[in-house]
Amino acid sequence: YIVDMKMTREKQRNSLIEQLNEIINNPSTADAAKVEASNIKVEMVKNSDTELKIENLLLAKGYDQAIVFIDSDKVNVVVNMEEITQNDATKIFDIVSNQSGINRENIKLTNNR
Numbered sequence: 805y806i807v808d809m810k811m812t813r814e815k816q817r818n819s820l821i822e823q824l825n826e827i828i829n830n831p832s833t834a835d836a837a838k839v840e841a842s843n844i845k846v847e848m849v850k851n852s853d854t855e856l857k858i859e860n861l862l863l864a865k866g867y868d869q870a871i872v873f874i875d876s877d878k879v880n881v882v883v884n885m886e887e888i889t890q891n892d893a894t895k896i897f898d899i900v901s902n903q904s905g906i907n908r909e910n911i912k913l914t915n916n917r
Contacts, residue, residue, distance in 0.1 A: 805916050806869045806884055813873070817852065821845060851875075858903045865895060872900065879904055879911045888915050 827833050827841040851874040862870040862883070869884030879900055885892070897908050904911075 806871050806882065809871050809882070813871070817848060821848065824848075854904050858900055861899045861903065862896065865899065867892075867896065870896075874904060874906075877906055877910055879906050881911065881913045882916050883913070885915045888913060 824841045824845045828838050828845070833841075855872040855874055858872045858881075859870055862872075862881075867883050867885075871882050873880040881896060881900055883892075883896065888896075893913055896913055897911055900906070900911050901908055
């Protein structure tokens, strides 16, 4: 499940980045639209990098099946666990909040089992 979700996430991002590049590189696109597309692309790359860092840190802490989605000021984390204990939740929230700079109340943690 997690592997499929990561592959789907990457396909969707690659498609969106391709569309943004078309806007940016099109000579008939208005300058304001180019700037907006560039800003969206930069934000996507930043979020993607942060998601990967969080997923790697979760892996290092023993959460070998986790996926993170960052959207503006919200984070969704899905872990492959039967039950998420309070201790697990605290560790995961700490990692996500520290790496993303997003407040705990904007982090949603779910399990996929």
